[in-house]
Every structure is written in structure tokens, then in C-alpha cells.
Amino acid sequence: MFSIDDPATLEWLDGLPTALLGTVAIWALSACLGVAVGLVLALTRLSAVGPLARLAQITTDVGRSVPLLVVLYLTYFGILALWFPIDPFWAASAAIGARLGFLLSEIFRAGIQSVPPGLVEAAQSLGMSSATVQRRVVLPIAFRIMLPAIGQYIVGALLDSAYASVIGGSELTQHSRIVIDIMFAEYVWIYVGLAYLLLTFPISRAFAFVERRWAIQL
Amino acid sequence: MELLTTTLANWWTYLTTTMMSGLVVTVATTFVATALTMVWALVPALLRSSRARIVRLPAQVYIEVFRGTPVLIQLFAIYFGLAIAAGILIDAWTATIIALTLNLGGYLAESYRSGIASVPVGHVEAATALGMSRPIVLRRVVGPEAIRIILPAIGNIMMIALLTSPISALIGNQDLLYRALQIQSQRNDWSVYVLVAIVYAALGLLLAGANSALERRLRLPTTAEAPRAIREPRLKAGVS
Numbered sequence: 001m002f003s004i005d006d007p008a009t010l011e012w013l014d015g016l017p018t019a020l021l022g023t024v025a026i027w028a029l030s031a032c033l034g035v036a037v038g039l040v041l042a043l044t045r046l047s048a049v050g051p052l053a054r055l056a057q058i059t060t061d062v063g064r065s066v067p068l069l070v071v072l073y074l075t076y077f078g079i080l081a082l083w084f085p086i087d088p089f090w091a092a093s094a095a096i097g098a099r100l101g102f103l104l105s106e107i108f109r110a111g112i113q114s115v116p117p118g119l120v121e122a123a124q125s126l127g128m129s130s131a132t133v134q135r136r137v138v139l140p141i142a143f144r145i146m147l148p149a150i151g152q153y154i155v156g157a158l159l160d161s162a163y164a165s166v167i168g169g170s171e172l173t174q175h176s177r178i179v180i181d182i183m184f185a186e187y188v189w190i191y192v193g194l195a196y197l198l199l200t201f202p203i204s205r206a207f208a209f210v211e212r213r214w215a216i217q218l
Numbered sequence: 219m220e221l222l223t224t225t226l227a228n229w230w231t232y233l234t235t236t237m238m239s240g241l242v243v244t245v246a247t248t249f250v251a252t253a254l255t256m257v258w259a260l261v262p263a264l265l266r267s268s269r270a271r272i273v274r275l276p277a278q279v280y281i282e283v284f285r286g287t288p289v290l291i292q293l294f295a296i297y298f299g300l301a302i303a304a305g306i307l308i309d310a311w312t313a314t315i316i317a318l319t320l321n322l323g324g325y326l327a328e329s330y331r332s333g334i335a336s337v338p339v340g341h342v343e344a345a346t347a348l349g350m351s352r353p354i355v356l357r358r359v360v361g362p363e364a365i366r367i368i369l370p371a372i373g374n375i376m377m378i379a380l381l382t383s384p385i386s387a388l389i390g391n392q393d394l395l396y397r398a399l400q401i402q403s404q405r406n407d408w409s410v411y412v413l414v415a416i417v418y419a420a421l422g423l424l425l426a427g428a429n430s431a432l433e434r435r436l437r438l439p440t441t442a443e444a445p446r447a448i449r450e451p452r453l454k455a456g457v458s
Binding site: 071180187189 | 290385422
């Protein structure tokens with residue numbers, strides 16, 4: 001069963017590189033998209049423009065309360081039915097990235113707001129312009145405060161990439177499901193679990209390392 | 219305009235027929251999974267705080283495994299894996315509850331631990347110095363302080379349970395998403411995806427509102443809001 005000449009194992013290993021590439025590609029794309037969407041939403045919410053800030057907040061609140069699977073069906077089948085055939089890869093990355101953005105915007109906002117006002121005032125009294133204050137005081141401190149939460153959500157995005165299998169995206173879960181279904185090899189689920197652990201472990205370790213490295217006492 | 223009215227009329231039909239039963243299943247799944255998680259998470263949380271490494275290790279492995287793999291895989295492994303590999307047949311709803319409880323338990327166990335760890339050692343020492351026994355310290359000092367961290371975490375877990383529950387539609391649990399997929403395949407009406415997103419958003423916003431109300435209620439007043447006597451304690455004569 002768990003041997004290297006087992007046909008199901010061989011079959012699984014055979015498609016593994018492509019499958020892993022798909023998973024990592026969806027993850028990387030959605031992580032970049034998520035950080036961008038999150039930053040834009042958070043900065044809009046913190047901006048002085050009333051109606052825009054309100055709109056960003058409503059978008060965040062609604063976006064955070066719709067399940068990813070529903071968002072995925074909506075993006076994939078919605079776009080498919082209304083406009084043009086879309087590749088599952090792009091639909092999945094867009095859905096996972098958008099959801100990650102909604103979650104991260106809340107973290108970004110809270111992180112920026114948690115910078116003690118005294119530090120900002122001190123920087124201002126030293127004659128720094130407001131852009132310099134943001135760049136040299138607010139953002140470096142906020143980033144350190146947010147880091148653990150960001151790490152958790154970035155790892156979460158990797159796990160969420162498994163949802164792409166639902167719409168037929170080429171990635172680890174989809175590949176494994178096909179092998180399991182064709183070969184009736186349920187034990188392959190254990191390999192899949194291990195593969196995801198091996199992927200998430202270095203990422204969470206890297207975040208823990210950076211966290212320790214840049215730790216500050218406020 | 220006509221498209222809008224027919225869509226709304228269709229939505230009303232869906233909502234009052236099959237989707238209502240789906241809503242009940244979704245809400246039941248969310249509540250049952252949360253309640254079981256609250257109890258189950260105590261086990262790894264307590265094991266992890268043990269001094270013996272041999273006791274701590276299994277809890278650590280459990281938390282790492284269930285937090286490091288997709289919940290979708292966990293659900294499939296439990297539903298299909300157990301059925302075929304071990305010959306244990308369970309229905310889709312039970313499989314969903316088991317998967318959600320095991321998955322969320324890994325997260326809540328960490329919150330339980332950090333809730334207890336957040337109580338300053340000085341408070342426990344002060345209570346002990348006053349002559350309180352260990353159970354009384356737990357009940358009157360550690361408990362009330364930790365609950366302020368733990369209750370919002372439970373609210374959060376419930377939110378995740380609600381947002382994760384639609385994956386059960388993939389194994390045939392007849393929840394909201396399952397009903398929507400069913401309607402879509404029977405009537406070929408794509409707008410049902412929009413409807414199901416609205417229903418989930420309404421449920422999610424309701425829960426998020428309840429969570430933030432709870433958090434506001436649990437929040438300790440800051441020094442600025444505290445009554446003057448607490449803010450500026452008058453020193454008694456002879457005490458410097």
C-alpha cells in the first residue's frame with residue numbers, strides 16, 4: 001500500500017510536480033492580489049473621504065461574510081454564463097485573492113490604528129512630513145504588529161487553494177481526487193495531507209522567524 | 219425591469235420552498251459544530267499545557283496537522299476515506315460535523331491556551347498571596363480574565379463554521395449551497411448563485427454583528443472611562 005511500486009502511488013507521484021506547481025501558482029497569485037486588495041480597502045477606510053470610506057467598509061463587511069465556495073461558484077459560473085469562458089485557474093485565484101483581501105484589510109486597518117498616537121506626534125514634532133511619518137514610523141511599527149495575523153492568512157490562502165478543485169482547477173487536491181477515484185486508493189488522502197503539511201510548514205516557520213527577528217517592545 | 223421582477227419572483231419561490239430547508243440545515247450544522255468544538259478543543263488545550271512532553275506531543279501533532287491541511291481534504295478523508303478504507307459508513311451530515319469539529323478544534327485549542335496565558339502571573343500570585351486556594355483562583359481570577367479572550371474566539375469559530383459549512387454540499391449534505399446547486403441544475407437559473415451569496419452574507423453579517431456586540435460588552439473600561447476614584451486612587455497616610 002505505502003510502497004513506491006504501488007500503481008496508485010506511482011500515478012500520484014507522476015502528476016505531482018504539475019499539481020504542486022498549480023497549487024503554488026494559485027497561492028502566489030491570490031496572495032499578491034489579496035495584499036493589494038487589502039491595502040487599498042484599508043487605506044480607503046482610513047482616508048478622510050467619508051462616502052468612499054463607508055463604501056470600503058461595507059464591501060469589507062459583506063465580502064468577509066460570504067463563504068469562499070459560494071464566491072468561487074459566483075465568479076466561475078457567473079462569468080462563464082454571462083460573458084466569456086474563463087480558465088478555472090484565474091477564477092480560483094481571483095476568488096481566493098479577493099476573499100484574502102477582505103480579511104487582510106481588517107488586519108491592516110487595525111494594525112495601522114494600533115500605532116500609538118504619541119509616536120506619530122513625536123515624529124511630527126521632529127519636523128517629518130506626513131508621508132515620511134507614514135513611511136518611517138507608522139508602517140514599520142504597524143507591519144510588526146500585523147505580522148502574525150498576516151502570516152496566518154497567507155498560510156490560509158494556500159489551504160484555500162484546494163477549493164479550486166471544485167471548479168476543476170489543475171492543482172494538488174484535484175490531481176489527488178482523480179487518482180483516488182480512478183485507482184480506488186483512499187490511502188492517497190494521507191499523501192495529500194502530508195504534501196500540504198510540507199507546503200505550509202516552511203511558510204509558517206518563515207513568518208515565525210521574521211516575527212522573532214523584527215520583534216520590538218512598544 | 220421585467221427581468222428583475224421575474225428574477226425576484228423566482229427567488230421568492232426558491233426561498234419559500236427548498237432553500238428554507240437548506241437554511242435550517244446550514245444553521246443547525248453551524249451551531250452543532252460550534253458547540254462540539256467548544257467541548258472538544260478543551261482536550262488538546264489541556265494536553266498541550268501539560269508538563270510531560272509525551273502528553274504534549276500528540277496534542278501538538280493534532281493541532282499542526284489539522285491547521286496545516288485544507289478542511290476540504292479532511293472532509294473527503296473522513297467521508298470517503300473512512301467509508302472505503304475502514305468500512306465505516308457515516309452520512310454526509312455526521313461527516314461534516316466531525317470534520318468541522320476536528321478542524322476548528324485545532325484553532326480553538328490555541329485560543330483557549332492563549333486566553334489562559336494572557337492572564338498576568340502577578341494576578342495569580344496576588345490572589346494566592348491573599349490566601350485563595352487554586353480552584354478559587356481559577357474561578358475568580360483566571361476564569362473571568364481569560365473569558366474576555368476566549369468568548370470572542372468562540373464567536374470567531376462560529377463564523378468560520380458558518381463560512382466553511384457549504385463544503386458539505388460537495389459530499390451531499392443538503393444545506394443552503396446544496397439546494398442552490400440543485401435548483402441551478404433543475405432550472406438552469408444562474409441567478410440562484412447570487413441569491414445564495416446574499417443569504418450567506420445576511421447570515422454572516424448577523425453573526426458578525428452579534429460578535430462585535432459581545433466584544434463591546436466584554437471590553438474592560440480604559441483608564442480614561444473609569445470612575446475618578448479608580449483613576450486617581452488617594453494614597454492613605456503612611457503609605458508611600
